[in-house]
Amino acid sequence: MKSNKYISIYNYLKEKIILGEFNKNNKLPSEKELTDLFNVSRNTVRRAIDKLSDEGFVSSVHGKGVFLIESKPLKFLVGGLESFKEASIKNNLDFKTDVVLFEEIIVDEELSKKSNFSIGTKVLNICRVRNTNKENTIIDINYFDLEIIKNITIEIAGNSIYEFIEDNLKLKISGAQKIVSVQKSSKLDKKYLDLKGNDFVAVISNFVYLDDGRFFEYTESRHIPDKFTFSTFAKR
Numbered sequence: 001m002k003s004n005k006y007i008s009i010y011n012y013l014k015e016k017i018i019l020g021e022f023n024k025n026n027k028l029p030s031e032k033e034l035t036d037l038f039n040v041s042r043n044t045v046r047r048a049i050d051k052l053s054d055e056g057f058v059s060s061v062h063g064k065g066v067f068l069i070e071s072k073p074l075k076f077l078v079g080g081l082e083s084f085k086e087a088s089i090k091n092n093l094d095f096k097t098d099v100v101l102f103e104e105i106i107v108d109e110e111l112s113k114k115s116n117f118s119i120g121t122k123v124l125n126i127c128r129v130r131n132t133n134k135e136n137t138i139i140d141i142n143y144f145d146l147e148i149i150k151n152i153t154i155e156i157a158g159n160s161i162y163e164f165i166e167d168n169l170k171l172k173i174s175g176a177q178k179i180v181s182v183q184k185s186s187k188l189d190k191k192y193l194d195l196k197g198n199d200f201v202a203v204i205s206n207f208v209y210l211d212d213g214r215f216f217e218y219t220e221s222r223h224i225p226d227k228f229t230f231s232t233f234a235k236r
Helices: 005-018 031-038 042-054 084-090 109-115 154-159 161-167 187-192
Strands: 058-061 065-068 095-106 122-132 135-145 173-184 200-210 215-223
Touching: 005 031, 005 042, 031 042, 042 058, 084 095, 084 122, 095 154, 122 154, 135 187, 154 161, 161 173
Parallel strands: none
Antiparallel strands: 058 065, 095 122, 122 135, 135 215, 173 200, 200 215
16 A cells, blocks of 8 residues: 555545535544545545645544534635645635746845745745736745746746646655745735735745655745635644
C-alpha cells in the first residue's frame, strides 16, 4: 500500500463534506465502513480523519463516531493553501484572472529582505488581478524561483500555477508561512482594485515550501478590506 493512501481517503471525504453529502447524519461513515470501502487498515483511515480534524472539518467522539463541525460559508481562508481557482470553484464564485505583469528578474537587496530569496536569485515576477463576481478583489504579486519552478507561461499564470506545479512538474507543495498585515493602499492597489473609497488593504505575505523543504515562492496578496476574511481553526 502506498504511504499516501490516507491522502486519497482524506481528499475523498473532504470533497463529500464540502458537497454536503454527509449532512443527513451529520457524521462520517464508521471506521469499519471506510476500511472496507478502501481496503486499508484502521490506522490509515485514522490518519485521514486526523487531517480533517486538524483542518476543522470534523471532530471525533470516542465511542460515538466522527461528527461534522458546523461551518458557515466563507470566502478566502487565510489559514489554508488553496489556489485562487480552487477557492473560487469551492465557493461557487464567478472568477477570472488578469495577468498584468510577467517578467524574469534578479533578486536585489531590497527584494531579498522582503522575500527571503538570496541576492542574485533568478525569479519569475508575476502580478495578477483577481476578479470575483465582477469585482477586482485581490492583487497577487508572485515571485517563483526559476531554478525550481520552470516553464510557467502567461496562459498558465492566468489559469492555476499550483495546478501546473503539482500536475505537470510533479512537485508536491507542502505548506507556507503567512504574515498578515494592514497597509495603506499603494498606487498599484488604487489602479486595479475596487477599493470603494477605502485607503487600506489587507496584505498576506506567503513564504511557500515544497515537501522536500525547498523554498520556491514568495507572494504578496493584497485584498480589499470588505471582502477579506481571516479564519483559522484552533484545536484545544
